[in-house]
Amino acid sequence: MIAQPRRPRFAAASQLARRRLGVDVPGALNLVGFLVKYVSLAFLFPAAVALGYGEDPWPFLAGGAATGGFGFALERATRGKERVGAREGFLVLALTWLLIPLLGAVPYLLSGEEQLSRPMDALFESMSGFSTTGASVLTDIEGLSHSLALWRQFTIWVGGMGIIVLGLAVLPRLRVGGRQLFEAEMPGPDVETLTVRIREAARRFLLLYVGITVAGVAGLTAIGWSGLDERMGPYEAVAHSFSAVATGGFSTKARSLEAFGAATQWAVIVLILVAGTNFALLYRSLVQRRPAHAARDEEFRLYVGLLGLASLLLLFELVAQEIATGEAAVRHAVFQAVATMTTTGFAIADYTQWTALTSITLLGLMFIGASAGSTSGSVKVVRHLLVGRILGRELDQTVHPELIAPVRLNRQPVDERALRGVVVFVLLYLGVAALGALVLLVDSAPTGLQLRPFDAIAASAATLGNVGPAFGFAGPMGSFEPFSDASTGVMVALMWLGRLELIPVVVLLTRNYWRA
Amino acid sequence: MRIIIIGAGLVGSTVTEALHDEHDVTVVDLDGTRLAPLAGRYDVTTLEGNGASRRLLEQAGARRAHLVIACTPRDEVNIVAAMLAKKLAPQVKAVVRTTNVEYLEVWHERQLDVDFIVSSELETAYAVSRLIGVPAARQTDVFADGQVQIVEFDVDPALPAGDLVGRPLRAAGIPPSSKVASIIRAGEVLFPSGDERIEGGDRIVVIGSPDAARAWSAALGRSSEQVEDVVVFGCGPVGAAVAQALLRQGIRVRVVERSAERAREAASELVDARVFHAAQLDEDFLERERIGQADAGIFALHDDAASLYAAALAKLHGLRLAIAIVQESVSERLFEQAGIDITVNPRLLAAEEIVRFAHDPRTRQVAMLQGNRFEVLDITVRAESSLTGTPFRDLPITGSLIGAIVRNGHVLFPHGDDVLLPHDRAIIFTESSRVSQVERAL
Numbered sequence: 001m002i003a004q005p006r007r008p009r010f011a012a013a014s015q016l017a018r019r020r021l022g023v024d025v026p027g028a029l030n031l032v033g034f035l036v037k038y039v040s041l042a043f044l045f046p047a048a049v050a051l052g053y054g055e056d057p058w059p060f061l062a063g064g065a066a067t068g069g070f071g072f073a074l075e076r077a078t079r080g081k082e083r084v085g086a087r088e089g090f091l092v093l094a095l096t097w098l099l100i101p102l103l104g105a106v107p108y109l110l111s112g113e114e115q116l117s118r119p120m121d122a123l124f125e126s127m128s129g130f131s132t133t134g135a136s137v138l139t140d141i142e143g144l145s146h147s148l149a150l151w152r153q154f155t156i157w158v159g160g161m162g163i164i165v166l167g168l169a170v171l172p173r174l175r176v177g178g179r180q181l182f183e184a185e186m187p188g189p190d191v192e193t194l195t196v197r198i199r200e201a202a203r204r205f206l207l208l209y210v211g212i213t214v215a216g217v218a219g220l221t222a223i224g225w226s227g228l229d230e231r232m233g234p235y236e237a238v239a240h241s242f243s244a245v246a247t248g249g250f251s252t253k254a255r256s257l258e259a260f261g262a263a264t265q266w267a268v269i270v271l272i273l274v275a276g277t278n279f280a281l282l283y284r285s286l287v288q289r290r291p292a293h294a295a296r297d298e299e300f301r302l303y304v305g306l307l308g309l310a311s312l313l314l315l316f317e318l319v320a321q322e323i324a325t326g327e328a329a330v331r332h333a334v335f336q337a338v339a340t341m342t343t344t345g346f347a348i349a350d351y352t353q354w355t356a357l358t359s360i361t362l363l364g365l366m367f368i369g370a371s372a373g374s375t376s377g378s379v380k381v382v383r384h385l386l387v388g389r390i391l392g393r394e395l396d397q398t399v400h401p402e403l404i405a406p407v408r409l410n411r412q413p414v415d416e417r418a419l420r421g422v423v424v425f426v427l428l429y430l431g432v433a434a435l436g437a438l439v440l441l442v443d444s445a446p447t448g449l450q451l452r453p454f455d456a457i458a459a460s461a462a463t464l465g466n467v468g469p470a471f472g473f474a475g476p477m478g479s480f481e482p483f484s485d486a487s488t489g490v491m492v493a494l495m496w497l498g499r500l501e502l503i504p505v506v507v508l509l510t511r512n513y514w515r516a
Numbered sequence: 517m518r519i520i521i522i523g524a525g526l527v528g529s530t531v532t533e534a535l536h537d538e539h540d541v542t543v544v545d546l547d548g549t550r551l552a553p554l555a556g557r558y559d560v561t562t563l564e565g566n567g568a569s570r571r572l573l574e575q576a577g578a579r580r581a582h583l584v585i586a587c588t589p590r591d592e593v594n595i596v597a598a599m600l601a602k603k604l605a606p607q608v609k610a611v612v613r614t615t616n617v618e619y620l621e622v623w624h625e626r627q628l629d630v631d632f633i634v635s636s637e638l639e640t641a642y643a644v645s646r647l648i649g650v651p652a653a654r655q656t657d658v659f660a661d662g663q664v665q666i667v668e669f670d671v672d673p674a675l676p677a678g679d680l681v682g683r684p685l686r687a688a689g690i691p692p693s694s695k696v697a698s699i700i701r702a703g704e705v706l707f708p709s710g711d712e713r714i715e716g717g718d719r720i721v722v723i724g725s726p727d728a729a730r731a732w733s734a735a736l737g738r739s740s741e742q743v744e745d746v747v748v749f750g751c752g753p754v755g756a757a758v759a760q761a762l763l764r765q766g767i768r769v770r771v772v773e774r775s776a777e778r779a780r781e782a783a784s785e786l787v788d789a790r791v792f793h794a795a796q797l798d799e800d801f802l803e804r805e806r807i808g809q810a811d812a813g814i815f816a817l818h819d820d821a822a823s824l825y826a827a828a829l830a831k832l833h834g835l836r837l838a839i840a841i842v843q844e845s846v847s848e849r850l851f852e853q854a855g856i857d858i859t860v861n862p863r864l865l866a867a868e869e870i871v872r873f874a875h876d877p878r879t880r881q882v883a884m885l886q887g888n889r890f891e892v893l894d895i896t897v898r899a900e901s902s903l904t905g906t907p908f909r910d911l912p913i914t915g916s917l918i919g920a921i922v923r924n925g926h927v928l929f930p931h932g933d934d935v936l937l938p939h940d941r942a943i944i945f946t947e948s949s950r951v952s953q954v955e956r957a958l
Contacts, residue, residue, distance in 0.1 A: 292926060400790075400804075401804075402794040403790060403791070404782075404792065405783060406784045411787050413784040
């Protein structure tokens with residue numbers, strides 16, 4: 001008997017190895033190379049910015065060359081991406097989302113920037129960008145060159161683009177975490193094949209994504225020009241729109257959005273509120289002019305409702321503890337609730353200095369996330385909604401054993417298998433978050449880091465949920481810099497896992513994934 | 517009148533019985549043994565064969581017929597027979613019996629070229645909802661994905677004058693998002709002006725949102741008689757239609773179904789019902805769910821004997837009102853003897869409805885309100901229409917009324933100041949004689 005290989009042999013797969021493996025690894029690698037190759041184009045943007053500001057464009061050109069070269073080589077060395085199916089899809093996703101941040105870290109290392117000289121820190125910053133997390137190891141953000149600062153913002157925007165395509169077109173087909181249910185089919189002209197449909201859906205959502213970004217830039221620039229907030233220039237408008245639309249959270253300012261005026265802060269609230277909405281829903285209400293769809297959507301209503309509730313809680317505490325008053329109190333409460341729940345991670349105040357109640361509220365929001373089909377991370381509102389309904393049904397059936405009650409979403413019964421997917425996802429998510437917190441806590445002791453258990457949980461939740469800033473020294477005005485390389489690496493993995501909604505990565509660890 | 521009846525089951529033979537005297541009737545059925553008793557009892561021509569075959573229809577004299585009634589148990593046979601008959605003789609009126617509510621919807625959208633459709637399931641549902649003490653006489657129709665309902669109410673003569681009854685309409689407390697489309701008094705149809713009053717004994721037709729329909733129902737009903745909690749046993753086509761009709765009236769409905777698969781289907785179809793997978797004779801279940809305390813039970817099981825058993829058991833458990841849906845004609849007497857309060861026979865109801873149409877087959881109606889001569893039209897306003905841009909108060913009064921407007925997926929219940937726009941979908945309530953006039957104007 002021939003022993004079953006647990007791990008795939010690398011691309012040099014002989015026909016024999018291919019036959020024994022159930023996964024077409026060379027085909028998957030071929031597709032990865034194809035995808036990575038195109039990301040090299042993203043490096044041209046910061047290079048152009050560098051030239052514009054009279055800075056050194058070489059780190060970006062070199063990064064771009066490395067990315068393009070690597071992708072090209074990988075594609076040449078393998079073949080068969082046409083045959084890649086749903087099974088290889090998991091491998092493609094996991095590898096692509098790992099390789100792009102790795103290659104994206106090259107400019108940080110080549111720039112000679114002191115703060116990013118540790119390779120693990122550079123990787124953290126890059127992964128934080130491409131996963132639209134927004135956590136940073138920088139201690140002096142304003143010390144970065146314009147081009148490097150804008151590269152950070154741009155990685156977030158590119159990452160957000162990837163998520164829109166991934167979340168709305170790819171993951172539903174792979175039936176990940178019950179997600180196939182949440183994304184209503186794109187209404188539109190009938191098209192023949194699935195690939196065409198995916199492409200068409202992706203094209204529309206990307207147009208919407210670009211549209212919202214342009215609107216954001218225009219709005220913020222207008223605020224600057226009209227004199228409402230003279231600190232908001234075109235550069236800041238572009239940088240923060242990139243970050244907001246992708247619900248990322250990187251800022252060009254050390255004090256995040258605190259560095260700007262109230263008008264900018266309100267505008268950003270609106271922008272991230274929109275970015276945290278299901279894009280399919282946005283498409284229907286904004287492009288197809290059917291806002292009634294949004295008003296009736298149960299996830300959207302719960303999303304808005306939870307935000308309202310969290311804002312009120314924060315407002316109550318801010319006023320009761322005399323931390324802020326009047327308009328400022330409302331703005332602080334709403335901004336922090338929206339920024340945290342949409343997993344953006346902007347801040348207009350150092351909320352780590354607030355009270356225990358606000359900390360618990362914000363930590364809770366980190367575990368909720370915004371709508372499915374948006375660029376936000378974490379569990380997503382709709383999964384909480386469904387888990388709540390499953391719970392309700394279990395209680396109901398305890399009393400009424402003969403009751404048959406489908407769990408419904410927007411009045412449509414939800415498939416039982418998808419419901420199991422949702423429950424499994426939430427359990428896995430909580431498990432990974434807990435494990436992450438534990439590892440961070442254990443690792444903090446030998447390095448003498450002042451990490452309270454609460455801060456460890458928050459750091460794990462903030463990275464797994466792609467939120468960004470956490471609590472303690474890793475708060476919104478702080479930095480993830482004090483963490484050891486090992487802890488930083490764990491958080492890189494958490495961001496990666498969270499971004500891909502866990503399952504595509506976790507499934508690679510099972511033996512039956514690889515078997516024929 | 518020359519009438520061809522396709523299908524000689526309970527519906528067909530009831531219709532034959534009612535029509536053979538005055539008319540020249542030909543009955544067609546696949547099964548000769550069903551034709552023999554009809555031929556023996558009545559003066560009718562019988563023909564054995566498939567009613568959906570053109571040759572047979574020709575043989576039966578479809579070219580010279582005035583009315584074709586297709587009432588076999590199979591929807592598709594009925595529809596094909598009606599279509600073929602209309603092709604053979606364009607003047608012929610065709611009536612189709614269907615068990616599928618979807619065909620009814622298609623017909624309402626004028627996509628099915630027959631003159632009248634009868635669904636025994638829906639007739640039963642209306643009959644039950646009339647019986648159950650809610651004054652909503654019958655929910656005639658639902659438009660715009662259920663956002664607009666047209667409901668007929670019989671105003672109880674004993675109802676005291678109040679906010680709604682006996683007061684001029686302009687001053688009456690009419691539930692929001694609704695309109696009185698017409699008042700039928702002593703057989704006469706009135707399109708009410710603001711000075712008109714609703715009086716006891718009137719039958720009124722209301723057009724409005726589902727909430728408004730419920731508000732009307734509550735306003736016109738006597739609370740002591742209100743049934744709020746109903747258990748439906750058996751969720752076949754009839755049971756499901758009854759449950760749906762009751763749910764639309766805001767009644768709490770529980771459904772008991774013994775087939776697991778059917779129960780699951782029912783649970784996903786009936787959004788607001790509570791569906792139980794249990795046997796109707798399971799006493800533990802009846803006890804646990806306090807079935808005896810429900811206001812009414814509807815027994816719509818597959819065969820009458822099962823319904824009888826289940827109803828009798830539920831009565832033992834204290835059920836106040838038991839309504840049985842029966843298939844056999846003997847069941848009525850039998851059930852009454854056994855102490856079951858009411859029996860309803862779907863096939864007889866369908867036959868009655870067909871006979872009613874046969875007596876007065878004058879119009880091709882989209883939604884015919886029972887016994888009356890007006891229609892509900894669902895028309896999209898053309899851009900060229902001369903009436904667009906006119907405020908409602910200035911629209912000519914022509915014996916018709918725009919009850920609701922669907923604009924960009926929203927439903928409006930227009931007031932005098934609202935304006936009709938191109939591409940609005942208008943739900944119009946009109947006298948039959950004015951249908952073509954209305955269609956031309958819009």
